[in-house]
Amino acid sequence: MKDKNFKYVIDFLNKHEIFFEGIYDCSTFNKEEFHKYTRAVYELSLLDLTCEERYKIAITIWEVSFLIEGFLGSHYNPKDGFFLSNLEEGDPWKINQILHYTSNWFSYKKPMEEDHLTIGSWKGRK
Secondary structure, three states, X not given: OHHHHHHHHHHHHHOHHXXXXXXXXXXXXXXXXXXXHHHHHHHHHOOOOOXXXXXXXXXXXXXXXXXXXXXXXXXXXXXXXXXXXXXXXXXXXXXXXXXXXXXHHHHOOOXXXXXXXXXXXXXXXX
């Protein structure tokens, strides 16, 4: 289980563009792949990992988070005409919250709540 999920997370680091379909024209954000990713992080967080394993995986999770945030920041700005057609106004904020939540909770070995892993579960700022 650990190897499978860790490989999945590593694959996202190496191919983070899979979150974005039509990345060069910035057409959509792949919510299904994003939710698969957060689920893999959640399942990894449930395992009894050594400190060294957790540290290595946490670094990877943070790197994936920064890559996604960077793409969202540079490809989602409705005021300038850049947008991802399937995201609503508050979705980039929600995605960033999920990324920070999973990264922090995994890093500090806090139990994650499954209902915090999907875009629709976050309320608040738009």
